[in-house]
Amino acid sequence: MASSLRELRQRRKSVTATKKITKAMELIAASKVIRAQQAGVRALPYTRELNRALSALATHASVDHPLTTHVERPRRAALLMFTSDRGMNGAFNTNLIKAAARMRARLEEQGIQVKRYVVGRKGIAYHKFREIPVIQAWGGFSDQPTYADAQEIADVLIEDFLTPYEEGGVDEIHAVYTRMESMLTQTPRVRRLLPLEVVEGVHTVDELGHIPQYAFEPDADTVLDAIMPQYIRSRVWFYMLQSAASILASQQRAMKSATDNANQLIESLTREANQARQAEITQEITEIVGGASALAEASAQD
Amino acid sequence: MAFDSSPLRVEVVAADGLVWEGDAESFLARTPDGDIGILSHHEPILATLVPCAVEVLRADGGVREIIAIDGGFLAVDENRVSVLTSHGRMAQEIKLAEAEREYHAAQKALDAGDVSVDTKHHYYRARAQLRAAQRAAEQH
Numbered sequence: 001m002a003s004s005l006r007e008l009r010q011r012r013k014s015v016t017a018t019k020k021i022t023k024a025m026e027l028i029a030a031s032k033v034i035r036a037q038q039a040g041v042r043a044l045p046y047t048r049e050l051n052r053a054l055s056a057l058a059t060h061a062s063v064d065h066p067l068t069t070h071v072e073r074p075r076r077a078a079l080l081m082f083t084s085d086r087g088m089n090g091a092f093n094t095n096l097i098k099a100a101a102r103m104r105a106r107l108e109e110q111g112i113q114v115k116r117y118v119v120g121r122k123g124i125a126y127h128k129f130r131e132i133p134v135i136q137a138w139g140g141f142s143d144q145p146t147y148a149d150a151q152e153i154a155d156v157l158i159e160d161f162l163t164p165y166e167e168g169g170v171d172e173i174h175a176v177y178t179r180m181e182s183m184l185t186q187t188p189r190v191r192r193l194l195p196l197e198v199v200e201g202v203h204t205v206d207e208l209g210h211i212p213q214y215a216f217e218p219d220a221d222t223v224l225d226a227i228m229p230q231y232i233r234s235r236v237w238f239y240m241l242q243s244a245a246s247i248l249a250s251q252q253r254a255m256k257s258a259t260d261n262a263n264q265l266i267e268s269l270t271r272e273a274n275q276a277r278q279a280e281i282t283q284e285i286t287e288i289v290g291g292a293s294a295l296a297e298a299s300a301q302d
Numbered sequence: 303m304a305f306d307s308s309p310l311r312v313e314v315v316a317a318d319g320l321v322w323e324g325d326a327e328s329f330l331a332r333t334p335d336g337d338i339g340i341l342s343h344h345e346p347i348l349a350t351l352v353p354c355a356v357e358v359l360r361a362d363g364g365v366r367e368i369i370a371i372d373g374g375f376l377a378v379d380e381n382r383v384s385v386l387t388s389h390g391r392m393a394q395e396i397k398l399a400e401a402e403r404e405y406h407a408a409q410k411a412l413d414a415g416d417v418s419v420d421t422k423h424h425y426y427r428a429r430a431q432l433r434a435a436q437r438a439a440e441q442h
Binding site: 039042043045046049050052053056057146147150151213214215216217218220222223226227230233234237 | 315316317318333334335338346347350374376384386
């Protein structure tokens with residue numbers, strides 16, 4: 001009995017220590033997620049202006065560009081996955097990898113060969129363990145990405161897309177990222193990154209009723225050539241920022257439920273320990289009383 | 303269009319945030335073909351920019367803002383100028399000594415025969431930052 005009381009107390013102590021850690025991680029994630037969301041908001045003006053410029057370009061000039069060229073029958077596609085670097089974020093990576101697997105199955109059904117690109121150490125480890133080949137992987141910045149990281153990834157993808165199929169290039173690129181819907185919901189999404197679909201902007205018409213005519217410097221093609229890669233980079237950047245915020249939000253949620261569980265466990269362990277202590281005392285009293293009455297009985301018989 | 307003297311709205315945005323925004327009298331940047339100046343009610347234009355120091359003459363009080371940018375685009379439309387760059391910094395935030403050091407390092411790399419796109423880009427960026435910092439220093 002005594003040993004079980006000690007065991008219970010020991011377990012309670014260890015759960016309390018774990019709880020401290022999860023609580024701290026929850027708080028850290030909570031403060032980081034705010035920063036990640038702010039980074040997302042700061043990136044908005046750039047994306048907005050880029051979209052504006054691109055749709056202006058689409059309205060005033062032809063947007064026939066290698067990066068918008070569709071292939072009738074795509075034969076090879078790339079899948080870019082945004083996983084996290086560390087665990088402790090609940091089902092974040094599982095959900096993302098599942099979404100990526102569904103996309104891969106769908107592509108393979110259409111007879112498309114799939115190449116993989118992975119961002120985040122967890123995704124790298126997943127593929128390595130299962131010996132699934134990955135063309136290129138990046139890790140170490142998933143919860144705090146910089147634009148330079150996005151640029152690097154985007155440039156590799158653009159190069160792969162521009163390589164002809166016969167030389168190992170891809171016809172399509174899909175990105176699987178986790179969209180930050182709110183602090184409570186983050187859903188994995190699959191988006192086609194390339195080829196680009198340029199939508200003509202609904203253009204504002206001035207008072208006299210004509211669409212402003214754009215001049216291009218040096219010319220429309222050069223501007224298009226320069227703007228397209230920027231657009232891809234900003235998409236990748238957007239996916240990275242969304243993923244970063246999602247990672248931290250899932251981490252906060254996972255750590256919060258871990259803390260709650262620890263609290264429950266501590267409570268029930270405390271109860272059990274109290275019960276065990278009470279039982280021990282009761283037993284001791286019973287033994288003393290039993291012993292005393294046995295003695296009294298013995299002396300009465302004398 | 304009827305003439306109105308509304309000032310030019312300028313926005314300089316980098317990928318990781320807004321660098322500067324405000325009303326301006328004039329705007330100056332560098333395209334691959336040379337410098338381009340924009341005044342109020344400029345015709346709509348889309349231009350590529352090389353790494354340079356952008357100059358904005360503010361509408362309030364005529365203070366000159368200098369911003370170092372890492373290449374990008376210039377879009378003018380409806381009396382609005384937007385500059386898109388992957389990396390932009392206000393000249394006041396650049397330390398002159400640091401910019402000089404960076405510039406010389408980049409120049410050395412280039413002189414050493416490394417003519418890769420990255421080195422060249424680094425060199426142009428460093429030069430733009432240095433110019434912006436120098437101009438800001440002259441002003442104050």
